[in-house]
Amino acid sequence: MSLRLKLFLLALLTLVLPVAGCQYAREMEAVLREGEQQSLLAVAETIATSLQGRERLLYRDRRWPGGGSAGELRSSAALDLTPLPLRGEPLIDGFADDWPQAPQAWKHYAAGTDTLALLTGWQGKYLYLLLEVRDAAPLYDAPGADLLDPSSFGDRVWLAFDDGEDSVLAGAPQRQYFLATTGPGALLAHRIEMREYGRRVAVPEPRIEAAWRSIEGGYRIEVRVPLSMIGARFGVLLDDRASRGAAPVSLGNLQPGDLAASARLILAPPELGTYLRQFGQPGVQLAVGSQQGALLAEVNPLPVSAAFAPESLLARFYRRFLDRGEALRAPDTDPGRLAAASVRAARSGSSTTSLERSTDDRRLVVAAAAPVFDAARREVIGVVQVAQTAERWLLLRDRALARLLNLTLAATAVAVLGSFAFAARLGFRLARLRNATESALGEEGRLVTRLPEARARDELGDLARSFTALLDRLEAYTAYLRTLAGKLAHEIRTPLTIVRSSLENLENEGVGDAARIYVTRAREGSERLGGILKAMGAATRVEEAIASAERVGFDLAPVVASAVDAYVAAFPTRRFELGLPDGPCRVEGSPELLVQLLDKLIDNAVDFSADAALITVRLSRVGGEAWLEVENPGSHLPADAGTRLFESLWQSRQEQGGGIHFGLGLYVARLIADFHHGTMEASNLSQDQGQGVRMRLRIPLLSYG
């Protein structure tokens, strides 16, 4: 893994910032919500306490559902009707579109294939009924007939309720009304009155308004009854007749036999609304419901979801990111009911807070609920719910969060870019140092002891300085090695001279024939030793020669030609081939030294080739350079040789001749090449050229300017 990547990953750690920020925002939101919920709860509990034991304020009939002492009035909860508080007054026209969408508030009655769906609601002083009848064969009353003649009856709706003229308390006499029509349109309600002699008369009741409308698969009837007429109990019955004169099928919550209403109308008195309004504050919904969750009264109803402003994409992303994992239930969207959590609280008799949210819209509601007890604090008679949309502080949170995220993301970007730049710079410096170190033992074996970064004050500078110190010592060491041969030769020369002169004296003193053999051998040995010494001092002498050499401009071609002529004579066991360029090949330098260089190359070529091998010497002009090449067949250079070949004391090939080698020959060649501002190259010949080695000297041509 590169340094750059590592630092990049390190910089990515700053991503922890936005995550931590999110966590912080979430906690902030929780605190806010908690505070909100607590204040809502306080309001709810205050209202609930104030309502304690005041059934008369909660319920028209002053009884709470399921409670009460009058046994005869105990009704089954299934039959009870809980009208929705309506926000507007529906027109009595048979159309349902001015009613709220409240699927849970519908009561369903069925008999055979016919069904009756009943929705009740109240607004102001009126009770509204919406009946939807599925009836394959709607039947109107026979037109023009007596309303009381059973043979003329069509489908009829019966309403029965306690007479509420005097009191809404239970026990009042009941009245029955029927709604009948001979065709769609407005309906008139009639009450059957018993007159003298058992005569029954259908008396119209103009206070009850109704309308009939045919719909697909049946008909719809909308009814309005003034609440002032209605007592505690209320019932609806549909007599559905298949044909005229047939026995009706009854659907509804009245007893089909005596049309007695036993079901209660669970409804708050108007005073409850007035009472609640005094607690009202803008934006806060106050609602009181029965312990079953039916809404009795409401102040400041929550806005519908369409009222919320659309969110930006970013905000939606944040919201999604933040709210993940929060289990939010879909709120009870039925307008006629309290939230499910509130109903649960009412049943358990304890206060609670809840956060509700729909999955499809963005409505988030925070609610608090408190149970309302009876006077004895034994039974729950109702629920107070205080709710508020959470939009206000959600917006706050989102805005803070967006800013936080933007800031931290920017910080991360800066950190990543910064570390990337730093890594790039560091990487560049390291690469430079590495390259310098790698090439410190440079081409042709020279040591470059000056490294980049050595002036830097940081650790990299320390490293560079350590390397420089190391290279300096290495340089000193190689310099010592380079001169070692020369020094050694010099030191050995004196004792060798002693040996030689002693031997000469010995010969002149006259020795016996037997001893002469040994003297001769000793002389031969000392001659060889002398040769070795000379070879060892070669580099030093060449360096001296170079130091005193003069540069002259000359044509290299005749010099090479003359030298090759000499080699033909000097090495009778090899064949030579000479290639010369057309025209002169003028270079600047010392012809003697260049010939000496050529000597070394030829020595080398001879040493590493077999008898009768063809050694090619080629001089050519290539670009602005003169190339002097010597090729010999023979074994290849070792792979690692390259330019090391031209270093002092470097030798790797197994030569065939028995000459004395100190690895100085090619080093001498290099020294001379340096003097001519040229370079030495060694390469293997390619396969089609036959196995062998090519040495090449490249020196700049003398320009004729």
Place this chain on the structure above:
Amino acid sequence: MAKDGSVPQRMRSRGTGPTLTPMKKLIAIVEDEAALRDNYAAAFTRAGYEVRTFANRRTALSAFASRLPDLVVIDVSLEDEPEGGFDLCRELRAKSAELPLIFLTARDSELDAVSGLRLGADDFLTKDLSLAHLLARVNALFRRVDALRRPTSSEQILHRGPLTLDVERLEAKWEGEIVLLSLTEFWIVHALARHPGHVRNRQQLMDAARVVLDDDTITSHVKRIRRKFQAFDPAFDSIHTVYGMGYRWAG
């Protein structure tokens, strides 16, 4: 010119010697290496010379104060003085311009040779030289000294254009002017000029000069010879290099 002027003085000093019998030539060897010194001494003694040896500059100088030897062989580095030989040479030259001086040293660097010869040494030899060759050198030097006292014999004189070589006196003249050459240089010029146009390789030149030198040294000798002649004649171009082989005299 100074050389010519000093000759009568030298002859006079010899002539006023206390004995009339031909004296053995006295050779002084200044060499700090005892074994080598004794070996040289033995060789010279065997060849019929009287030899005195000194280990350092001071003892040699104090001995020379009473009597100058006929020839001095000096090592360059003497005991604690790395350049003591050069100093000694300078001091001896101050005493006598004619005294034959030979440097014999283990140092073979070009620089040493140049400075030795510039100080007025007659030859600069490395210790690779065999004793036989050394003796030949010494004989040749004595012969030159002797020859200076005799009239020149014409058959010993080689004429090559402006060049005149007196083999007896080991003296080279260019257009009549004496060119001061060391012994080695003289033999090299002689070997080349004797057969103009013939290439003499380095080995032949070494043999002619009776000296063992490596190729580089021959090269630098030739270079020095050219320079000496060019001092008299800037157009001097008689010694040609035949690369890879040697040199030839272009008459």
